[in-house]
Amino acid sequence: PVLKHDIELPASVPELLLEKHANFLLSYGTDKDEYMYCMTEHMRMSGMYWGLTALDLMGKLEQTNRNEVLEFIAQCQTESGGIAASLQHDPHILYTLSAVQILCIYNALDTIDIEKVVKYVKERQQPDGSFTGDIWGEIDMRFSFCAVATLSLLNRLDVIDVEKAVEFVMKCMNFDGGFGSKPGAESHAGMIYCSIGLLSITGNLHLVDADQLSWWLCERQLPSGGLNGRPEKLPDVCYSWWVLSALTILGRLHWVNKEQLVKFVLACQDTESGGFSDRPGDIADPFHTLFGLTALSLLNTDYPLKKINPTYCMPEYVIQRLHLKPARLD
Ligand SMILES: COc1ccc(S(=O)(=O)N2Cc3cc(C#N)ccc3N(Cc3cncn3C)C[C@H]2Cc2ccccc2)cc1
Ligand SMILES: [Zn+2]
Numbered sequence: 662p663v664l665k666h667d668i669e670l671p672a673s674v675p676e677l678l679l680e681k682h683a684n685f686l687l688s689y690g691t692d693k694d695e696y697m698y699c700m701t702e703h704m705r706m707s708g709m710y711w712g713l714t715a716l717d718l719m720g721k722l723e724q725t726n727r728n729e730v731l732e733f734i735a736q737c738q739t740e741s742g743g744i745a746a747s748l749q750h751d752p753h754i755l756y757t758l759s760a761v762q763i764l765c766i767y768n769a770l771d772t773i774d775i776e777k778v779v780k781y782v783k784e785r786q787q788p789d790g791s792f793t794g795d796i797w798g799e800i801d802m803r804f805s806f807c808a809v810a811t812l813s814l815l816n817r818l819d820v821i822d823v824e825k826a827v828e829f830v831m832k833c834m835n836f837d838g839g840f841g842s843k844p845g846a847e848s849h850a851g852m853i854y855c856s857i858g859l860l861s862i863t864g865n866l867h868l869v870d871a872d873q874l875s876w877w878l879c880e881r882q883l884p885s886g887g888l889n890g891r892p893e894k895l896p897d898v899c900y901s902w903w904v905l906s907a908l909t910i911l912g913r914l915h916w917v918n919k920e921q922l923v924k925f926v927l928a929c930q931d932t933e934s935g936g937f938s939d940r941p942g943d944i945a946d947p948f949h950t951l952f953g954l955t956a957l958s959l960l961n962t963d964y965p966l967k968k969i970n971p972t973y974c975m976p977e978y979v980i981q982r983l984h985l986k987p988a989r990l991d
Contacts, residue, residue, distance in 0.1 A: 666893055667883040668940060674927040677957065677964045678935060682950055683721045685935030686712045689947055705747040706737060708947055710759035715951040717766055717976050718958055718967045731772045734760050742777030743795070753795045754785055758807040761814050766979050775815055782808050783820045790825030801842045802833050806855035810973060813862045813985065827865050830856045838873035850881060850890040850903035857907045861972045861987045866910070871990055875913040878904045886921030887940070897939040898929040898949050901956035906971040909959055912990035919960050926956045 689712060690698045690705075701708050709730060716722055737745045737760065743752025744760040757778060764770045785792045785808055792804040805826055812818045832844040833856060839848025840856040853874065860866050881888040881904050887896025888904045901922065908914045928941040929949065936945025937953030951974075958969040968977035972987035980987070 666889070666895060667885045668887070668896065670885050670924060670928050671941065674924055675930055675932055677927065677962075678930055678932060679719055679965065681932070681935030682930075682937070682954070683716060683719050683724070683935075685931075685945060686716055686947060686950060687721070687724060689936075702747045703750070704756075706734070706744065706756040706763075707746065707759040709733075710762050711947040711951040713763055713766060714975060715947065715954050717979075718954050718969060720965070720967065722766070727767055727769075730763065731767065731769055734763060735772050738773050738777070741796075742774065742779070742781035744773070744778070751795060752781065754782065754792065754804050754807040754811070755794060757781065758811045761811050762973070762975055765814055765983060766975060768979075768982065770815070775817075779812065779815060779817045779820055782811050786821050786826070788825075790822060790827070790829035792826070802830060802840065802852055803842065803855050805830055806859045809859045809862050813987075814973070814983065816983075818863075823863050827860070827863055827868070830859055831868055834869070837877050838870050839877050847891070848877065850878070850888075850900050850907070853878065853907050854903040857910050858972050858987075861910045861989065864988050866988050866990055869911075871911045871913065875908055875911050875916055878908050878911075879913075879916045882917055882922065886918065886923075886925035888917075888922065888925075895940065896925065898926055898937055898956065899939060899952040901926060902952040902974070905956055905959045906974065909971040910987075910989050914959065923957065923960055923962060926953050929953055 690701060713725060716725060736748055739745055739752045741752055744757040745752045746756040764772055791800045792808045793800055794804045833840045835841060835848045837848050840852045841847050842852050883896050885896055888900040889896050890900045929937045931938055931945035934945055936950040938945045939949050954966060955969045957964055958966045970977045970980040973980055
């Protein structure tokens with residue numbers, strides 16, 4: 662039987678509904694007893710990072726409540742130095758990165774105790790170079806990226822063993838040129854973004870086979886123009902980010918069909934509520950709204966969006982303000 666791994670795009674797709682997306686994000690999760698507000702509490706810090714980065718790309722950051730966000734982040738830093746997703750939650754490296762990203766965008770790093778954040782991240786590194794997400798010990802290459810991205814944003818990469826960190830990432834490389842979450846795990850676009858991002862920050866892109874890996878990444882594009890995360894999977898707008906950012910760092914963004922992908926991304930807009938969903942017709946959320954906008958930013962469309970930095974997934978002007986120069990292959 663022919664398995665269906667793609668979708669049909671509608672004949673015509675809407676232009677970028679920028680104002681609708683801004684309103685969708687500005688009002689998302691404000692109603693405290695709304696279902697989504699409760700469901701997203703466990704990842705609130707990341708949800709705020711996705712929303713604020715998307716709003717900044719659209720030039721709407723001044724419409725956000727800066728003081729309220731900074732106050733919330735200060736309250737989420739725990740005794741350990743790590744930062745939690747929400748009040749009374751346990752700290753985790755995922756949310757520590759999201760918090761530091763938000764503070765860099767607001768240019769307000771003095772809101773938290775930087776030294777204690779640095780100590781928390783340093784404590785996550787294992788003898789084999791890998792990183793745990795929190796004190797419970799789960800190892801995942803995503804956490805290596807979070808650790809290196811966080812410390813480099815704070816200009817404190819000196820506190821960890823970068824060479825061992827790179828060594829662990831390279832142990833996660835597979836024969837197809839891709840990367841998995843642990844040594845032996847199958848290649849996945851999200852893990853390729855994390856590994857290439859870490860190699861970009863640490864200046865080790867020479868360790869990968871750019872052609873083989875870029876070929877695997879371009880294989881993610883389907884007839885609908887959308888990108889999936891693994892072979893045989895359906896297209897999803899958030900994979901536009903994982904794949905396009907890695908291809909941009911590898912200097913091979915031009916290998917994807919830009920027109921078809923732009924059409925797919927625009928088809929994922931929710932014309933009623935605003936926001937983007939993973940595929941046309943699904944429910945919009947802040948995560949896919951950010952990654953729909955970052956795809957259009959990376960693809961250099963004529964839409965009025967700020968440039969996104971492919972390594973940090975933060976506005977380019979913020980990375981420049983921090984004097985950071987993550988490596989790219991040209
Ligand atoms: C919709 O039920 C969910 C399921 C999981 C999660 S999650 O574990 O917190 N998380 C973040 C995430 C946030 C939102 C939003 N708003 C929506 C989805 C989504 N996914 C799930 C997803 C995305 N594409 C398809 N799928 C199924 C990724 C996941 C893992 C992830 C976390 C951080 C950075 C990258 C990836 C949240 C909601
Ligand atoms: Zn998705």
